[in-house]
Amino acid sequence: MKLAGARILLECLKLEGVDTVFGYPGGTVINIYDELYSFPEIRHILPRHEQAAVHAADGFARASGKVGVAIATSGPGATNTVTGIATAYMDSIPLVVITGQVPTALIGNDAFQEVDIIGITRPCTKHNFLVKNVKELAGIVKKAFYIARTGRPGPVLIDLPKDVQVAVAEFKYPEKVDIRSYRPTVEGHSRQIEKAAAMLLAAKKPVIYVGGGVILGNAAEELRQLAETLHAPVTTTLMGLGSFPEDSPLSLGLLGMHGTYYANMAVTNCDLLVAVGARFDDRVTGKIPAFAPHAKIIHLDVDPTSIRKNVRVDLPIVGAVQDVLAKLLKILEAHRDGVEAFTSGVQPWLDEIDAWKEKHPLFYKESTQVIKPQAVIRKLRELCEPDAIIATDVGQHQMWTAQFFTFTKPRTLLTSGGLGTMGYGLPAAMGAQAAFPERQVIAICGDGGFQMNLQELATLVQSQLPVKICIMNNNYLGMVRQWQELFFDKRYSQTVLDLPIDFVKLAEAFGATGFTVKKPSEVEETIRQGLATPGPVIMEFKIAREEKVLPMVPAGASLNEMVLAS
Amino acid sequence: MRHTITVLVENEFGVLSRVAGLFSGRGFNIDSLSVAPTNEESISRMTIVTRGDEQILEQITKHLNKLIDVIKVIDFTDGSAIEREIALIKVTAEDADRAEVLRIVDIFRANVIDVTPKSYTIEATGSPSKIDAILELLRPLGLKELVRTGPVAIGRGPKGWKN
Numbered sequence: 069m070k071l072a073g074a075r076i077l078l079e080c081l082k083l084e085g086v087d088t089v090f091g092y093p094g095g096t097v098i099n100i101y102d103e104l105y106s107f108p109e110i111r112h113i114l115p116r117h118e119q120a121a122v123h124a125a126d127g128f129a130r131a132s133g134k135v136g137v138a139i140a141t142s143g144p145g146a147t148n149t150v151t152g153i154a155t156a157y158m159d160s161i162p163l164v165v166i167t168g169q170v171p172t173a174l175i176g177n178d179a180f181q182e183v184d185i186i187g188i189t190r191p192c193t194k195h196n197f198l199v200k201n202v203k204e205l206a207g208i209v210k211k212a213f214y215i216a217r218t219g220r221p222g223p224v225l226i227d228l229p230k231d232v233q234v235a236v237a238e239f240k241y242p243e244k245v246d247i248r249s250y251r252p253t254v255e256g257h258s259r260q261i262e263k264a265a266a267m268l269l270a271a272k273k274p275v276i277y278v279g280g281g282v283i284l285g286n287a288a289e290e291l292r293q294l295a296e297t298l299h300a301p302v303t304t305t306l307m308g309l310g311s312f313p314e315d316s317p318l319s320l321g322l323l324g325m326h327g328t329y330y331a332n333m334a335v336t337n338c339d340l341l342v343a344v345g346a347r348f349d350d351r352v353t354g355k356i357p358a359f360a361p362h363a364k365i366i367h368l369d370v371d372p373t374s375i376r377k378n379v380r381v382d383l384p385i386v387g388a389v390q391d392v393l394a395k396l397l398k399i400l401e402a403h404r405d406g407v408e409a410f411t412s413g414v415q416p417w418l419d420e421i422d423a424w425k426e427k428h429p430l431f432y433k434e435s436t437q438v439i440k441p442q443a444v445i446r447k448l449r450e451l452c453e454p455d456a457i458i459a460t461d462v463g464q465h466q467m468w469t470a471q472f473f474t475f476t477k478p479r480t481l482l483t484s485g486g487l488g489t490m491g492y493g494l495p496a497a498m499g500a501q502a503a504f505p506e507r508q509v510i511a512i513c514g515d516g517g518f519q520m521n522l523q524e525l526a527t528l529v530q531s532q533l534p535v536k537i538c539i540m541n542n543n544y545l546g547m548v549r550q551w552q553e554l555f556f557d558k559r560y561s562q563t564v565l566d567l568p569i570d571f572v573k574l575a576e577a578f579g580a581t582g583f584t585v586k587k588p589s590e591v592e593e594t595i596r597q598g599l600a601t602p603g604p605v606i607m608e609f610k611i612a613r614e615e616k617v618l619p620m621v622p623a624g625a626s627l628n629e630m631v632l633a634s
Numbered sequence: 635m636r637h638t639i640t641v642l643v644e645n646e647f648g649v650l651s652r653v654a655g656l657f658s659g660r661g662f663n664i665d666s667l668s669v670a671p672t673n674e675e676s677i678s679r680m681t682i683v684t685r686g687d688e689q690i691l692e693q694i695t696k697h698l699n700k701l702i703d704v705i706k707v708i709d710f711t712d713g714s715a716i717e718r719e720i721a722l723i724k725v726t727a728e729d730a731d732r733a734e735v736l737r738i739v740d741i742f743r744a745n746v747i748d749v750t751p752k753s754y755t756i757e758a759t760g761s762p763s764k765i766d767a768i769l770e771l772l773r774p775l776g777l778k779e780l781v782r783t784g785p786v787a788i789g790r791g792p793k794g795w796k797n
Contacts, residue, residue, distance in 0.1 A: 195702040
């Protein structure tokens with residue numbers, strides 16, 4: 069049967085199992101929107117800005133493990149998606165973003181709402197496609213989903229001119245994809261893995277350093293087994309939080325710029341660093357020559373370009389982390405004697421780490437006068453559901469969440485790690501709530517980031533997405549202010565957000581519920597009430613204004629040169 | 635160190651921008667780049683001359699391989715490939731210099747492809763170092779214009795790139 073391009077697109081989405089899309093209509097996607105009436109199985113959510121549509125699709129993908137889908141019109145609709153796409157690209161999140169385009173005959177003519185979105189997004193997508201012929205459409209959609217979710221995942225953009233949406237073609241969705249120029253390595257090289265096992269068993273002071281790859285590659289269970297088999301300590305990056313239970317005695321929490329004292333000391337003093345699905349970001353390594361200076365480094369990653377990009381690596385293993393860790397576990401099972409010798413040999417190292425933990429635990433000075441943000445985060449953890457999904461914005465509240473929340477399950481923290489996108493938290497929470505209507509979804513924001521996408525309150529109310537929003541309000545762009553305090557002589561240039569916004573009225577204006585709290589004694593009750601209130605809720609915490617995120621490794625310093633909380 | 639890299643790509647819309655954008659976005663050098671279709675209609679072949687230490691070259695080849703449209707990347711280390719380049723050279727040629735230009739053309743087995751009373755235009759083919767050498771000799775006579783293709787390269791021996 070011959071179908072119009074717009075119809076073919078939606079048939080493809082249906083066959084890919086897409087049940088939720090986030091999008092914004094416009095002139096060049098109007099045909100797609102008209103066809104939506106015929107697809108009741110696809111829920112369309114209407115954010116109030118295309119950037120939020122892509123962040124929502126991203127939050128949906130991070131929380132569910134599925135490919136997120138967003139639709140935007142040509143021109144400004146398409147350019148508005150760029151921040152969302154770049155955010156997903158930096159954190160390897162599988163998305164398919166569909167943009168309308170002016171008719172093929174007008175491309176290059178500076179037509180109304182025309183922009184070269186293929187050119188604009190080339191460096192921030194895993195791949196992108198301009199569909200020039202309706203006959204190619206189904207094959208391209210199939211490839212787009214395949215590319216987005218396989219190998220190192222990432223966003224893929226499909227630019228679909230209006231005339232291609234109108235043109236008709238025989239519809240047949242390909243069953244298989246074979247791209248001769250794209251065959252990601254999944255299976256790790258057995259001999260390399262055997263070498264890794266030998267290096268592990270020979271180590272006295274190992275540290276496992278885990279990134280987002282373990283969550284994206286669904287390898288948290290294998291990781292836990294490895295750590296527990298060997299009694300090896302585990303530190304995670306921001307993206308890796310949730311991959312390993314932070315309430316385990318083997319957990320060192322976060323490493324890097326705002327990592328724990330003991331994680332950074334362990335990395336600095338270890339003799340073997342096993343990097344799993346992590347990419348040695350500058351916020352993690354600090355000064356490279358001083359990073360793990362005594363260690364041999366094993367690096368497991370699905371993306372060969374991550375290996376030896378920033379640091380020397382003694383043993384690279386390219387492959388899906390789940391496959392590699394499973395094989396590694398099998399080898400260790402066969403070497404029970406070696407493992408036993410290892411676990412008794414590693415005890416002095418664990419004792420050394422425990423001494424660091426005791427000496428400088430994560431710390432903040434409690435107060436009965438002002439609300440400490442760290443206390444709010446801890447209380448929130450105590451009172452929220454155990455499988456609650458947390459989305460954050462970017463800045464101080466993000467780091468306090470990373471330090472003090474105690475994540476124990478994969479896909480429970482949604483945060484913009486690589487790009488550091490303010491305004492991400494609220495729409496990402498919205499996407500996660502759409503994926504899991506029954507679970508508790510909480511957005512933790514600063515007052516700055518919240519204001520970047522606050523229009524999404526409308527979407528929450530309209531689409532009945534009962535996200536709970538905690539605003540850590542210090543009337544500052546807190547992280548920049550912290551840098552200005554430490555490195556710019558307290559000259560708070562343009563970081564004071566001095567307008568006292570009434571967030572309760574704001575919530576009410578959108579039909580949501582708002583709470584505000586100033587006194588530490590009222591924090592618990594507010595969180596209880598806020599979480600128990602049906603529908604979207606804002607909880608505003610007026611926090612200690614000049615509280616800092618500590619420990620902190622100043623940019624360019626080595627990991628053991630931390631400024632500690634006192 | 636100078637490297638000649640061959641990149642086999644799907645002959646698709648925008649693939650040159652993807653490769654060029656990769657080099658500019660990541661701060662890699664391109665000394666020259668030439669591209670044209672191959673005996674297989676769906677495949678184009680690029681020859682890129684670049685510079686960098688071992689670590690940079692490893693990143694360049696890995697990133698090229700990561701591009702979805704790239705089928706194969708071959709880094710020809712010194713001696714494993716034959717390189718050829720064409721230069722078209724417009725040189726001032728008057729009076730006694732006219733004979734001198736022709737002698738140089740003859741020595742380098744180049745051809746004169748256009749003649750005027752005041753100039754010769756020369757086509758020279760060879761390895762990049764041979765082109766450099768003829769230019770060195772012609773330069774004192776007055777180079778008016780120069781265009782080089784940048785080298786193309788093919789591996790030595792009986793094997794094609796596929797096996």
